[in-house]
Amino acid sequence: MTNEHLMPVAEGPYPPTEAMLAEPVSQAEQERGKAELRAAWKTPVGWRYWSAVNNTEIGVWYSLTAFAFMLIAGLLALAIRVQLAYPDNTFLDADRFNQFFTMHGSAMMFLFAVPMFEAISILLLPALCGARDMPFPRLSAFGYWCFLIGGVFILGSLIFDAGPKAGWFMYPPLATKEEGIGPDVWLLGLSFIEVASIAAAVELIVGTLKTRPPGMRVNVMPLYAWYVMVVGGMILFAFPPLIAGDFLFELERSFNWPFFDPERGGDPLLWQHLFWIFGHPEVYIVFLPSIAIAAMIVPTVARRPIVGYSWIVLSAVGTGFLSFGLWVHHMFTTGLPQLSLGFFSAASEAVVIPTGIQLFAFVATLMVGRVKMSLPMLWIAGALAIFVAGGLTGVMLAIVPFNWQVHDTYFIVAHLHYTLFGGMVFPLIAGVYYFYPFFRKKLMSERLGRWAFWLVFTGFNLTFLPMHLTGLKGMPRRVFTYPESSGWGWLNMISTIGAFIIAAGFAVFVYDLFRSKKYQGVIARNPWGAGTLEFSHDVPEEAWGVRSIPYITTRYPLWEQDGLVERMDAGRFYLPDAPDHQRETMVTSVIDAKPIYVQRVTGPAWVTMFAAAFTGGAFIFPTFHIYEPAIVCAAFAIVCVMYWLWTTTARPPEHDMRDAGLGLRLPTYASGPNAVGWWGMWITMLGDATAFAALIFGFFFYWTARPDFPPEGALHPDGMWISVGIGLLVASWALILAGRELNSRAHVARARLAIALAPLAAAGGAFAVYLSVRDLDPTSHVYPAIMWALMVWLCVHAGAGILMQGYCFAGSIAGKLTPKYDADLRNVTLYWHFIAFKSLVVGAVLGLVPGWLP
Amino acid sequence: MTQITEKQEAREFHAEATSVWRITFGPLLWAVHFVVSYSATAVVCAKGGDVGVLRLGIGIGTFLALAGIAWLGWRAWQQWDTLRNRGWENDTGTSQDRHQFLGHAAFLLAAISFIGVVYVALPPLLIESCQ
Numbered sequence: 001m002t003n004e005h006l007m008p009v010a011e012g013p014y015p016p017t018e019a020m021l022a023e024p025v026s027q028a029e030q031e032r033g034k035a036e037l038r039a040a041w042k043t044p045v046g047w048r049y050w051s052a053v054n055n056t057e058i059g060v061w062y063s064l065t066a067f068a069f070m071l072i073a074g075l076l077a078l079a080i081r082v083q084l085a086y087p088d089n090t091f092l093d094a095d096r097f098n099q100f101f102t103m104h105g106s107a108m109m110f111l112f113a114v115p116m117f118e119a120i121s122i123l124l125l126p127a128l129c130g131a132r133d134m135p136f137p138r139l140s141a142f143g144y145w146c147f148l149i150g151g152v153f154i155l156g157s158l159i160f161d162a163g164p165k166a167g168w169f170m171y172p173p174l175a176t177k178e179e180g181i182g183p184d185v186w187l188l189g190l191s192f193i194e195v196a197s198i199a200a201a202v203e204l205i206v207g208t209l210k211t212r213p214p215g216m217r218v219n220v221m222p223l224y225a226w227y228v229m230v231v232g233g234m235i236l237f238a239f240p241p242l243i244a245g246d247f248l249f250e251l252e253r254s255f256n257w258p259f260f261d262p263e264r265g266g267d268p269l270l271w272q273h274l275f276w277i278f279g280h281p282e283v284y285i286v287f288l289p290s291i292a293i294a295a296m297i298v299p300t301v302a303r304r305p306i307v308g309y310s311w312i313v314l315s316a317v318g319t320g321f322l323s324f325g326l327w328v329h330h331m332f333t334t335g336l337p338q339l340s341l342g343f344f345s346a347a348s349e350a351v352v353i354p355t356g357i358q359l360f361a362f363v364a365t366l367m368v369g370r371v372k373m374s375l376p377m378l379w380i381a382g383a384l385a386i387f388v389a390g391g392l393t394g395v396m397l398a399i400v401p402f403n404w405q406v407h408d409t410y411f412i413v414a415h416l417h418y419t420l421f422g423g424m425v426f427p428l429i430a431g432v433y434y435f436y437p438f439f440r441k442k443l444m445s446e447r448l449g450r451w452a453f454w455l456v457f458t459g460f461n462l463t464f465l466p467m468h469l470t471g472l473k474g475m476p477r478r479v480f481t482y483p484e485s486s487g488w489g490w491l492n493m494i495s496t497i498g499a500f501i502i503a504a505g506f507a508v509f510v511y512d513l514f515r516s517k518k519y520q521g522v523i524a525r526n527p528w529g530a531g532t533l534e535f536s537h538d539v540p541e542e543a544w545g546v547r548s549i550p551y552i553t554t555r556y557p558l559w560e561q562d563g564l565v566e567r568m569d570a571g572r573f574y575l576p577d578a579p580d581h582q583r584e585t586m587v588t589s590v591i592d593a594k595p596i597y598v599q600r601v602t603g604p605a606w607v608t609m610f611a612a613a614f615t616g617g618a619f620i621f622p623t624f625h626i627y628e629p630a631i632v633c634a635a636f637a638i639v640c641v642m643y644w645l646w647t648t649t650a651r652p653p654e655h656d657m658r659d660a661g662l663g664l665r666l667p668t669y670a671s672g673p674n675a676v677g678w679w680g681m682w683i684t685m686l687g688d689a690t691a692f693a694a695l696i697f698g699f700f701f702y703w704t705a706r707p708d709f710p711p712e713g714a715l716h717p718d719g720m721w722i723s724v725g726i727g728l729l730v731a732s733w734a735l736i737l738a739g740r741e742l743n744s745r746a747h748v749a750r751a752r753l754a755i756a757l758a759p760l761a762a763a764g765g766a767f768a769v770y771l772s773v774r775d776l777d778p779t780s781h782v783y784p785a786i787m788w789a790l791m792v793w794l795c796v797h798a799g800a801g802i803l804m805q806g807y808c809f810a811g812s813i814a815g816k817l818t819p820k821y822d823a824d825l826r827n828v829t830l831y832w833h834f835i836a837f838k839s840l841v842v843g844a845v846l847g848l849v850p851g852w853l854p
Numbered sequence: 855m856t857q858i859t860e861k862q863e864a865r866e867f868h869a870e871a872t873s874v875w876r877i878t879f880g881p882l883l884w885a886v887h888f889v890v891s892y893s894a895t896a897v898v899c900a901k902g903g904d905v906g907v908l909r910l911g912i913g914i915g916t917f918l919a920l921a922g923i924a925w926l927g928w929r930a931w932q933q934w935d936t937l938r939n940r941g942w943e944n945d946t947g948t949s950q951d952r953h954q955f956l957g958h959a960a961f962l963l964a965a966i967s968f969i970g971v972v973y974v975a976l977p978p979l980l981i982e983s984c985q
Contacts (some may be wrong), residue, residue, distance in 0.1 A: 215947050218874055219955035309943065310955060314962035321881035322970060325888045337899040337984040342977025343892050350973040354966055553947030591874060592952065704900040 007671070007820065008656050010595055012664040015215060016551055020662055025570050033577035034547070040578040041132070041543040044604045051604040053137040054543060059123030060439065062144050066116040069151050073107035074506065076100045076158075078499055081463075085496040087484040097480035098165035099182070103158055105168030109282065110190050111151045113424055114235070117289040118143075118200040120431065121228050123439060125204060127534035128222045130213035130552065130568075132545035132575075132585040135676040136203050138602045138644060143203075145612030146196035153620055154189040157182065167478060169275050172260035172268040176252055184253060184623040191246045192619040194239050198687055201235035204228050206679045211585055212593045213533075214574060216552040222532050223306065226313050227292030230320040231285055236683065237324065238281035240691030245274030247691075248698065248789060254625065257778045257785040259698075265782035267705050269334060270698055276327035277694070284323040287423040288316060291358060293431035294380050298362045300434075300530040301377040302369025305556055308361040315361070318354035322347060332403045341400050348398030355391065359384060374528060375449040376434035382457050383426030390418025393468070408478075411471025417464045429456075429509065437527050441539050442517040452508040459501030466491045466498075525565075531556025536565045548573035548661065549586050552593075574661045586660070587676055596674050597667040598658050602648045611640035642807065650677060650823040651816060671823035681827045685834045688797075692838055695793060699786050699845055703853060710783045710850055717787055717846045721772035726843035728765030729798060732758045733836035736805055740829045746819040748812065755809045755825075759802040765839070766798040772846060787846055794842045801835050804828040877960040880926050880967035887919040887971050891978070899984035909978045916975040920968060927964030933957025 013020070044051050052058070080100055083092040092100065122140055126133055134140055157163040164182035166175035175183045208229045212221060248259040249271065258264035260271050299306045306312065325347035332341055362384070371377075393415040397403050406412060429452075436444050470491040475482060482488055526535040535558060538547065548571045554560035567573060575586055575598065583601040588594055617633030653668040660666040672678055702709040710716075735758035743751035773791045776784035808825050811817030817824050891912050898908045934957035936942070944955040 217947055217949075217952045219944055219952045220947050305943070305945065309945065310958040310962060313959045314966060317878065317959070318881060318963055318966045321878070321885060322966075324885065325970075325974070337895065339899065339905075339977055339981050339984050340892060340895050342981055343888065343895070343974050346973040346976055347888065347970065350966075350970045353969060555945050592949065704896050 007669070008667045010597070010664065010666050011657070013662070014595060014664055016662045016664075021551070021567060021572060023572070025572050025576070030571050030576075033571045036578040036581060037544040037547070037576075038542070039581045040583050041545070043543045048604070051606050051609070053141040053602065053604055053608065055122050055126050055134050055137065055140060056541075056543065056545075058137070058140045058144050059119055062119030062122060062140075062147065063116060065144075065148055065151065066112050066119055069107055069111035069155065070116070071506070071510070072155055073104050073112060074503065076104040076107070078503055080104065081496040081499040083480060084482075084492045086493060087482055087486070087489050089481055092480065094480040095165065096161070098478070099158060099161070099163035101478060102164050102167055102182075102186075103155065106164070106186060106190065107151075107155060108420075109168065109286075110193055111147075111154070113286040113420070114197050114282070115147055115193075115200075116428065117231065117286070118197065118204065120293075120428075120435075121204050121289065122200065124224065124435065124534060125207050125228060126211070126545055126585075127438065127537060128224055128532060129207070129211055129216070130533050130536075130546050130550050131207070131211040132549075133583065133601050134203050135206050135211055135585070135587070135599060135601070136680065137583075138605055138608045138648075139199055139203050139680075141605070141608040142612050143196040143199045145609050146199075146615060147193055149612060149616040150189050150193040150196070150619070153616070154185060154193075157185045157189075169279065170249070170271075172249070172252075172271050176249070176260050181623055184250070187246045187250045187253070188619045188623050191243055191250075192616065194243055194246075195615075197235060198239055198684070201232040201239075202680055202683045202687070205232035205236070205683050206676050208232070209590045210587050210676050210679060211599075212588055213549050213552045214586070214588055214593055214595050216588075216593045218591055219309075220552065220555045222555070223295040223309065223312055223316075224292045224532075227288050227295070227316050230316045231288050231292075234281050234285050234288075234320050234323070236687040237690050238278045238285060240687050241274045241694035241697075242278035244691040244694035244698070245271055245278075247793075248274075248695075250622075251785070251789060254622065255779070257788065258782050259785060259789075261782075264780065265702070265706055265708055265711060266785075267702065267782075269331075269705065270701050272331050272334065273327070273701065274694055274698075276330045277324070279330065280327040281323045283419065284319055286420065288319065290383075290424045290427035290431070292316075293427045293434070294362060294383065295358070296530075296532065297376045297380055297430060297434050298365050299369075299556070300528050301374055301380075302365045302371055303529070304365065304369040305531070305559075306361065307364040307368060308357075309555065312358050312361050315354040315358035319351060322351040322354065326351060329398055329403065332400050333407050338400070345398055345400050349395065352391065352395060359388070372529075375444075375446055375453075376430040376528075378450070378453050379426050379430035379433065382453060383422050383430065386418055386422030386426060386457075386460065388422070390415055390420075390422050394419060406471055408476055409471035410467045410475045410477060413477055414464045414467035414471060417460075417467075421460055421464075426456075432513070434528065435534070437523055438534050438537055440517075441523060441537075441541055442520050443523055443527060444512050448508055448512040452505045452512065455505030455508060456502050457505075459498045459503075459505055462498030462501060463495045464498070466494045470495070526558065531559035533557055536568055545585075547571055548576040550574075551662075571661075574664065576661050580654070584658075586666070587670070587674075595660065595664060595666055597670045598660060599670075599676060600651075600653070600668065605644065605648075607640050607644045611637055611644065614640060638803065642803075645807070646811075646816070650675075650821070652818065652821040669821055669823070671821065672826045675823050675826075677823055677827055678830060681830050685831060689834060689838070692793065692841075695786075695790060696841065696845065699790075699849075702782055702786065706782075708781075710853070711781050714781070714783050715776055716850050717772040717776065719772075719847050721768045722843055722847040725765045725768030725770075725772060726839050726847075728761045728768060729794075729839040730765075730836050732762035732765060732798075732801070732805075733832045733839075735761060736808075736825075736829050736832050739808070740822070740825050743812070743817075743819055743822055743825060748819065752809065752812050755805060755812065759805040759809075762798050762802050762805065766795040769794055769842070769846075790842050790845060794838060797835055797838065801828075801832055804831060874956075877956055877963055880923050880930075880960065880964035881970075883919050883922050883926070884967040884970045884974075887915060888974055890915060891974060895978070895984075905983055909982075912975065912978045916971060919971050923964050923968045923971065927961055927968065930957050930960035930964055934961050 083089050083097055162181055164186040166178055208225045251257045252259050258266040260266045260268045328344035329348045433444055433449055470488055475488045525539050548568050550568050550573045557564050583603050584598050585601050587596050587599045614633045614637035618630050618637055621630035657665045658668050735754045739751045739754035769791055773787050778785040778788040808828050811824055934954055944951040
């Protein structure tokens with residue numbers, strides 16, 4: 001008998017009938033529910049406020065931090081523009097100029113664009129889904145603190161004149177040979193932030209898939225949620241190659257393993273591949289969530305449902321896929337075969353189709369609707385105008401010969417700013433105006449908003465339109481000054497004036513954002529007349545997210561489901577109370593959003609902050625080549641995370657079932673694919689497998705790109721140790737799988753034995769894999785170096801797997817993990833499925849492939 | 855006994871009840887075609903192979919990919935079922951509308967994947983050598 005039979009399942013009527021929904025709730029009952037929810041969701045006060053983990057707090061901190069980093073990066077841009085205003089200027093010297101433009105690009109991309117999407121989504125998604133919070137609030141908090149520490153560290157390097165200066169894409173050999181700690185700051189600081197970005201992406205995907213309100217099937221979910229899901233998936237497949245690249249890069253910088261050094265068999269082009277496999281999807285990762293905001297604003301303005309919902313879904317999913325086939329169009333001048341360039345040119349032209357479709361869907365919606373112009377729509381209109389112009393130069397740049405002509409000139413600078421400003425900044429600001437009543441329960445000023453718009457819009461075009469010409473006249477990117485005879489002076493002066501006008505626009509916006517709005521009193525709940533669920537929010541604010549979780553059957557519930565908000569307020573839907581004074585949210589099925597169980601959600605904690613600080617230490621100390629404190633920090637980070645998991649996640653509940661309202665009784669615990677934790681693990685491991693695939697790609701890349709791979713007479717890894725190592729790792733996987741099965745059949749003692757043996761096998765296996773490459777010298781040539789890199793990757797993962805197995809063993813002994821409540825063990829087994837697969841691949845690459853290569 | 859598992863509905867649309875992935879099969883075929891064409895080209899151009907054979911191979915691969923996408927598109931067209939049931943928007947919270955919506959989305963994605971594969975097949979059709 002397996003535990004599927006032990007676990008209770010949902011009981012009671014579903015879906016609810018009209019009659020059930022019409023049944024009144026007594027005033028006393030309503031007050032009880034409200035009081036319980038208030039107690040459960042109370043935001044900590046005083047200095048303890050900073051221990052909050054609720055999405056409404058984290059989201060606001062996150063977005064304000066990202067916005068602050070954006071303003072700093074904007075100031076760097078102003079300094080750059082001042083330096084370039086006229087020929088032979090000496091405002092900045094070449095070294096500082098290099099640091100500034102490198103940091104401008106890096107900060108805008110890594111510290112603003114992606115985190116801002118995640119911040120806004122953390123704020124919005126639960127509200128769009130009528131959920132109480134994100135499924136893993138402490139993970140959001142951990143991600144935020146990592147982001148803050150990492151961002152301050154990276155930007156802080158400028159103050160010490162130690163910033164990176166090789167450009168935002170850090171090309172070797174310039175960046176591998178660069179003196180000082182600049183590239184290390186970039187690599188380790190940004191890797192740290194990328195990990196946080198992936199954590200947020202995992203949470204957003206799980207949130208979209210599993211915490212939608214009952215009844216919200218995939219065909220009625222808000223378009224924003226579709227975009228979040230697509231973008232989350234893209235982050236999962238785009239960021240890991242960069243992390244793998246960072247891993248190789250830092251090994252070269254710190255330990256002299258020659259991955260990018262052509263003299264010892266390496267190849268700088270591998271970095272370009274890994275960077276741009278990340279870098280081009282990144283552009284769409286930035287663009288899609290912003291256009292998603294447009295997909296929310298346009299129907300509200302047109303006062304009708306969006307036209308072509310399926311077409312927009314096609315557009316989002318199609319762009320998500322095609323954007324992965326474009327990366328080489330950043331590498332058209334690297335001497336790859338022209339036939340290869342042709343593929344990427346073709347795919348770059350193809351991606352225009354889905355991108356264009358969504359814009360046409362917006363225009364169609366506006367055409368058939370009764371448009372009520374508003375300030376957010378003004379910004380969206382500006383966005384469309386600018387983005388379309390940027391898209392047109394993009395079509396030009398996708399053509400190889402034209403690309404050669406303008407490569408590395410200001411034409412590129414103009415193009416990328418048109419796409420990013422039009423595709424990201426304008427829609428984002430539109431979103432701030434549109435959602436401000438939801439975020440802050442106040443309205444921003446219409447008049448100031450128009451001023452800001454026209455200043456930014458004209459300033460933008462004044463700055464960047466002339467840059468197309470500057471580029472065609474031959475001005476290269478990243479030069480700190482230029483001679484008078486070039487004739488670029490007047491164009492640059494216009495751009496600099498424009499830049500200050502943009503800055504003035506932003507000053508107006510910032511003032512409007514932060515000025516006191518107390519005089520407004522209590523604002524209308526749904527000031528724009530929107531149809532989506534976030535505008536059912538409570539004014540004045542309540543921390544519980546939604547009073548009761550509604551049953552949703554339409555795309556625009558506030559327009560199409562009469563009396564919905566009144567019912568939600570009266571607690572006539574699901575989970576209208578919190579009898580245990582615990583935070584909870586409802587978990588539903590992926591496609592049809594049927595209620596599955598009630599998830600206990602974690603509350604305020606300091607441990608996330610400590611975990612982030614120690615993780616920061618583990619990344620930041622190696623920048624200065626100090627390793628002992630880094631190892632200590634890593635150990636403490638692990639302890640913090642373990643403590644956090646042990647004390648709050650997947651604990652056996654006091655009651656098996658919970659009255660969820662409307663006659664429905666739901667389980668309070670789930671394990672395996674029903675549980676959100678399992679989905680979190682699955683999605684994380686998908687990303688991790690992508691990073692691993694990038695390393696394997698590296699191996700085969702060297703083989704195709706280099707005649708001396710493997711070099712003649714090279715020492716190969718030891719076949720016997722590889723077989724032993726891989727055999728033991730696979731045995732460890734088999735043991736944990738056996739442990740899971742035995743445990744679920746209530747053979748607890750035998751299960752414990754299997755779970756206790758598993759880490760021993762894993763440790764032995766990892767050690768044997770290490771022995772197999774021990775005699776190879778990774779600094780001598782890229783061939784032994786990549787073997788070592790694969791070994792390190794596998795051993796680190798096996799190490800994490802050993803900790804997880806130990807955690808399950810301890811859980812079984814302590815009674816946290818029982819035959820009935822085995823979510824931890826199922827998640828760990830899932831992790832080990834991936835390790836077993838990776839072990840086999842590493843075994844094949846280390847032991848078999850070198851013999852097969854022609 | 856639970857009433858929440860609607861037996862009839864579960865039988866009717868069982869195949870898609872747990873997965874949204876199938877709408878991505880068209881784009882996945884595009885991706886496989888893209889990666890295989892690119893990798894084969896990289897290896898042939900770097901290691902010195904017969905470009906004629908490569909182009910022929912990509913041609914056959916393209917045919918297979920297009921046939922696969924066309925088949926997926928046909929299946930999706932049937933699932934969308936727009937000729938018999940002319941609800942364009944499929945915007946109500948019923949399993950019927952969800953079923954048709956997923957068909958529509960998969961159909962559109964198959965169409966875009968088809969175009970994408972054709973685009974990617976053009977360079978080897980028109981360019982006769984690696985350089």
